[in-house]
Amino acid sequence: MEENKVTNNYDSSAIQVLEGLEAVRKRPGMYIGTTDVKGLHHLVWEIVDNSIDEALAGFCKNIEIVINKDNSVTVKDDGRGIPVDIHPKTGKSTVETVYTVLHAGGKFGGGGYKVSGGLHGVGASVVNALSSWVEVTVYKNGKVYFIRFENGGHTKEPLKVIGECDVNRTGTSVTFKPDSSIFDSDIYDYETLKVRVRELAFLNRGLSLTLRDDRDEKDTQGDKFVYEGGISEYVRFINRGKNPIHNDIIHLQGEDEGVFFEVAMQYTDGYNDNIYSFVNNINTHDGGTHEEGVRRALTRVINNYARKSSMLKEKDEALTGDDVKEGLTMIISCKHPNPQFEGQTKGRLGNSEVRRLADKVFSDGFERFLMENPEDARTIVNKAMLACRARNAAKKAREITRKSDLAMTSFFGKLSDCKSKDPKVSEIFIVEGDSAGGSAKKGRDSMTQAILPLRGKILNVEKARLDKALGNEEIRTIITAFGTGIGDEFDLSKLRYDKIIIMTDADVDGSHIRVLLLTLFYRFFRPIVEAGHVYAAQPPLFRIMHGKTRKYVLTDEDKEEYLNNLDPAVRAKAEIARMKGLGEMDDDELNETTMDINKRVLRKITVSDCVAADAMFNRLMGEEVEPRREFIEENAIYVKNLDI
Numbered sequence: 318m319e320e321n322k323v324t325n326n327y328d329s330s331a332i333q334v335l336e337g338l339e340a341v342r343k344r345p346g347m348y349i350g351t352t353d354v355k356g357l358h359h360l361v362w363e364i365v366d367n368s369i370d371e372a373l374a375g376f377c378k379n380i381e382i383v384i385n386k387d388n389s390v391t392v393k394d395d396g397r398g399i400p401v402d403i404h405p406k407t408g409k410s411t412v413e414t415v416y417t418v419l420h421a422g423g424k425f426g427g428g429g430y431k432v433s434g435g436l437h438g439v440g441a442s443v444v445n446a447l448s449s450w451v452e453v454t455v456y457k458n459g460k461v462y463f464i465r466f467e468n469g470g471h472t473k474e475p476l477k478v479i480g481e482c483d484v485n486r487t488g489t490s491v492t493f494k495p496d497s498s499i500f501d502s503d504i505y506d507y508e509t510l511k512v513r514v515r516e517l518a519f520l521n522r523g524l525s526l527t528l529r530d531d532r533d534e535k536d537t538q539g540d541k542f543v544y545e546g547g548i549s550e551y552v553r554f555i556n557r558g559k560n561p562i563h564n565d566i567i568h569l570q571g572e573d574e575g576v577f578f579e580v581a582m583q584y585t586d587g588y589n590d591n592i593y594s595f596v597n598n599i600n601t602h603d604g605g606t607h608e609e610g611v612r613r614a615l616t617r618v619i620n621n622y623a624r625k626s627s628m629l630k631e632k633d634e635a636l637t638g639d640d641v642k643e644g645l646t647m648i649i650s651c652k653h654p655n656p657q658f659e660g661q662t663k664g665r666l667g668n669s670e671v672r673r674l675a676d677k678v679f680s681d682g683f684e685r686f687l688m689e690n691p692e693d694a695r696t697i698v699n700k701a702m703l704a705c706r707a708r709n710a711a712k713k714a715r716e717i718t719r720k721s722d723l724a725m726t727s728f729f730g731k732l733s734d735c736k737s738k739d740p741k742v743s744e745i746f747i748v749e750g751d752s753a754g755g756s757a758k759k760g761r762d763s764m765t766q767a768i769l770p771l772r773g774k775i776l777n778v779e780k781a782r783l784d785k786a787l788g789n790e791e792i793r794t795i796i797t798a799f800g801t802g803i804g805d806e807f808d809l810s811k812l813r814y815d816k817i818i819i820m821t822d823a824d825v826d827g828s829h830i831r832v833l834l835l836t837l838f839y840r841f842f843r844p845i846v847e848a849g850h851v852y853a854a855q856p857p858l859f860r861i862m863h864g865k866t867r868k869y870v871l872t873d874e875d876k877e878e879y880l881n882n883l884d885p886a887v888r889a890k891a892e893i894a895r896m897k898g899l900g901e902m903d904d905d906e907l908n909e910t911t912m913d914i915n916k917r918v919l920r921k922i923t924v925s926d927c928v929a930a931d932a933m934f935n936r937l938m939g940e941e942v943e944p945r946r947e948f949i950e951e952n953a954i955y956v957k958n959l960d961i
């Protein structure tokens with residue numbers, strides 16, 4: 318009887334295991350967000366997280382990530398190795414348990430072990446469920462242990478010893494091959510992995526992370542990232558190519574009740590800020606208590622210093638949070654054993670005790686820095702005071718913009734708005750030049766498509782304050798058209814169009830205008846870019862005519878492919894024209910090739926990684942054309958027939 322019960326329990330737990338992994342396969346989105354390339358890369362981070370946790374626990378120094386020839390990925394660390402003993406609850410090895418029981422990580426690890434962790438924090442079993450095979454090798458006790466899973470987490474054979482090793486050697490090596498029936502693509506992108514691996518190295522001081530691409534015969538070395546300076550080096554990295562206004566990178570840190578908090582910062586002579594915050598290595602893009610604590614303390618400490626040093630007179634108004642962050646590059650990192658993430662995308666830290674810790678650590682340290690470095694202190698306060706003056710000037714400019722009849726006259730003279738007032742179906746084409754604007758106006762669906770032709774040059778806002786930007790007529794028109802306002806008045810919910818489509822020629826001038834627009838959007842309307850509202854239209858490069866057929870194609874390759882599929886006799890007579898620009902097309906042509914929602918091809922513009930994007934914007938605004946072109950290509954994902 319007793320024995321029977323045990324067997325039953327064992328059976329039912331085995332069934333539960335598979336049901337758990339089956340649930341992951343049925344709804345992968347619930348566990349890794351998406352099954353596009355992002356989800357595919359997420360698998361790597363789930364495994365790497367376990368190595369990072371082992372590093373945070375103080376047992377692992379080196380992590381190696383390899384993209385193998387078959388697009389499987391190997392992650393290897395020199396930690397203690399996943400425990401190999403039999404787990405009392407499952408009757409199987411702990412390794413097998415960790416890889417087959419959903420959410421086994423924390424519970425089986427002895428509580429509170431999970432410090433890092435992806436957005437979904439689900440771990441190894443999810444990777445197993447979504448892989449066609451997984452192999453885990455553990456080096457421990459002078460032995461080499463091995464287990465393999467197949468077809469979404471089915472154990473091929475229990476953990477076994479396959480060899481011996483030096484007793485001092487410990488570690489874990491995991492190789493997994495994502496299940497191509499689940500993911501849209503199973504090709505890993507080296508650059509995507511590299512950006513995050515580098516970030517992880519910055520965020521975990523002294524930890525060595527190596528990334529290698531074995532698909533590439535030439536790349537035998539890979540990239541090794543190890544930063545003894547941690548987030549201070551991250552700040553230096555972001556500020557390369559900018560002009561810092563003080564030499565030292567200010568680094569402050571503190572700890573309270575198991576919560577570790579640190580911040581690194583440096584001011585540049587720029588007008589924008591780059592403030593990024595992390596909790597357990599995860600980017601908290603909506604901030605939270607750690608960020609609030611720092612921002613509050615920063616404003617207070619600078620104001621106190623400015624008053625005490627009489628730089629700010631009694632009659633002067635206080636500097637605001639916006640003033641004191643102008644030109645500031647800052648990384649905030651918090652390691653928390655029990656983080657509470659809030660908000661729709663779980664991108665905000667909620668733990669209230671962190672606000673106090675962040676405020677205290679920052680204000681004590683920063684106050685001291687200002688006292689000990691009076692010259693730097695003056696420079697920093699001066700910068701904030703200039704920002705304050707510019708802000709007041711911009712406010713006046715805005716009032717003028719609002720008060721003037723601009724909204725009625727010059728604005729509506731330029732914009733041909735759509736009839737629909739429903740932002741969900743409305744789109745706006747920002748078109749280069751008046752003649753293309755004219756064709757677009759005639760060729761549009763006036764119910765849902767608005768046209769805004771750009772006449773003059775758009776100001777390069779990379780090196781301009783808000784007040785100067787507002788002096789630019791084209792920018793004012795764009796702001797009015799979008800409806801969201803700008804700066805502290807910005808409100809995404811007021812956006813009047815679902816899609817903002819940049820329509821420029823496929824030449825250097827066109828790409829220049831596109832980059833200026835992207836810079837404007839990134840700097841002043843970043844949430845619009847982040848929410849995926851910005852697109853680039855793709856006018857065709859060639860028109861192929863044969864008989865009564867007119868065919869437009871986007872690229873050289875498409876042209877070749879199309880011609881190759883024609884009957885040779887037809888091909889010989891086909892007329893191929895290279896399209897010179899938007900202005901050359903009549904309204905029917907423009908509609909058919911570039912605007913019609915059923916036929917056009919749009920490129921979605923994304924800012925997936927603000928740090929990388931910022932670096933690119935700097936590179937972009939240099940004189941060379943090539944990096945600009947690269948940027949556009951790196952940041953545009955093909956979205957074919959998006960509306961179908």
Ligand code: 1YM
Nearest residue numbers: 367368371392396397398399400425426430489491
């Ligand atoms: C390439 C992936 O998984 N490394 C890794 C994982 C663990 C440990 C060490 C570990 C943790 C603990 C004790 C503990 C994990 N252990 C568990 C569990 N690399 C990789 N390295 N000993 C070793 O947390 O107490 C889950 S992950 F649950 F078994 F403890």
